[in-house]
Amino acid sequence: MAIFSFLTPVLAAVICVLIVIILQSRKKSKASSAQSNKNNNIKQESRPWVDEDLQDNTDIVADEDGKDDWQDEEEENLQHVPFTVVRYPEMEMVNRSKEFFELLNQRRSVRFISNEPVPREVINNIIRAAGTSPSGAHTEPWTFVVVEDPETKHKIREIIEEEEEINYHKRMGEKWVNDLRKLRTNWVKEYLDTAPFLILIFKQVYGLHSDNRKKTHYYNEISVSIACGILLAAIQNVGLVTVTTTPLNCGPRLRVLLERPVNEKLLMLLPVGYPSKDATVPDLKRKPLEDIMVVV
Amino acid sequence: MAIFSFLTPVLAAVICVLIVIILQSRKKSKASSAQSNKNNNIKQESRPWVDEDLQDNTDIVADEDGKDDWQDEEEENLQHVPFTVVRYPEMEMVNRSKEFFELLNQRRSVRFISNEPVPREVINNIIRAAGTSPSGAHTEPWTFVVVEDPETKHKIREIIEEEEEINYHKRMGEKWVNDLRKLRTNWVKEYLDTAPFLILIFKQVYGLHSDNRKKTHYYNEISVSIACGILLAAIQNVGLVTVTTTPLNCGPRLRVLLERPVNEKLLMLLPVGYPSKDATVPDLKRKPLEDIMVVV
Structure with missing residues (x-):
């Protein structure tokens, strides 16, 4: 004790x-x-019942959720009207499909773009074409910013080259910089000055209802990417060239430069014009049909 | 004490x-x-230096990382060859851009698809066209599974309708089911049986080097979505119809049914055919050019 x-x-x-x-x-x-x-919470908000295979992180807003067949919420108020299409005879159909493939198969990503002017009406029409793309719940969540002002183009180039240089020296691993060195790629992007038009494609990650509540833009990234696919086809169809770029880390600064609202995020930047006279492309091949198609 | x-x-x-x-x-x-x-770890693995605006969660593999201009890693070994395009006179260019827009502007998402046969050659060519799409580092991370076997189509329908019914009764909130009720949408998808072809588009979330190491597929979801945009344009160009669907939660079961490898995930399912005689579409309008384009 x-x-x-x-x-x-x-x-x-x-x-x-x-x-x-x-x-x-x-x-x-x-x-x-x-x-x-x-x-x-983030995980729960991101559609617990939605297919995890789909990585498009649509910004979800309370009491709305994903949908699978992209049907418009407001379709209920719309009249349903008969639908018909132009019907081609089989031979013509086969020919059209072949010609369309051959046209698109000449498309290449071109990094050498001439400063020759391009009619604005052409740019308007290719963007009109991109705007026919389907979108989740028919939200049309895209903004195409067409830059033709040389000063703004140059500011865009400065932002992108600055960030690229940081990418090179700070953000990338040494191995990667080495890999790129072999590619003779660097952060100088002359085409941002020379191309008569830069098209910056923004995805609207959410929309706004008339009473200012946020409106979910289902599958906005996938939708806008589809629209970009149509845009690329439209560019090719008129004999112009571009290169698909997703400027790393530049989105926020470019958004501010172009005075886009906070619900818009940069998805892609396409410089558009004629190829310059000395344009070259690497002699790439595409996979043959049997490597990309499986028939069941 | x-x-x-x-x-x-x-x-x-x-x-x-x-x-x-x-x-x-x-x-x-x-x-x-x-x-x-x-x-x-997940966050750190997902490219700390890559633009957070880009939501495409490319599966990242050690000592590789994102890139901005989608240049091919193997381009270094390739010869660079001169590049030229067909050059159209300005008037023709404007006309081509206008006609392409008008063609695509007739496209609608059609949920009533006839069982009339469609030439396989047309399907081959539209997939060839989709395969010309650009892709991050030219990885071509897509597989197009074309289903024409009626039994497999029916199995796909069963999987999708089963999951849809679960979505209805368990996964969706009451408000959402109500919203859908107004739309007269339900989980019965007849077109999955009637359409002569179902095209299931898989994204390859990574690839494999010859020594079996994983190969990063940069921006694979964006790349495959762009390819789908081109595919939709190709479908429209031959006078066929489709509806863009992303079957919720069905990816894994459909992947197994179609015997696709684990690096492939379902992105989209497109039923393709002629519209049925009684096809209707909601009388939707698209945003005018001034609502989607900003010129600087």
């Missing part, structure tokens, strides 16, 4: 230490669970 | 309880920090 009595202050001290440890670990655990709650 | 002596067993008991609490909270905190580490 004497030993216990002697130990009592020691026990009291031990209790104090244990209490401090508990409080600290509670705090940590709380902070860390706040963190993981945050992550969980 | 007597009081302390009396309290000693109590203190000992308190210490035991505190130790148990500490152990438990350590355990929790460990689990939770493991969780948040996992989340952090």
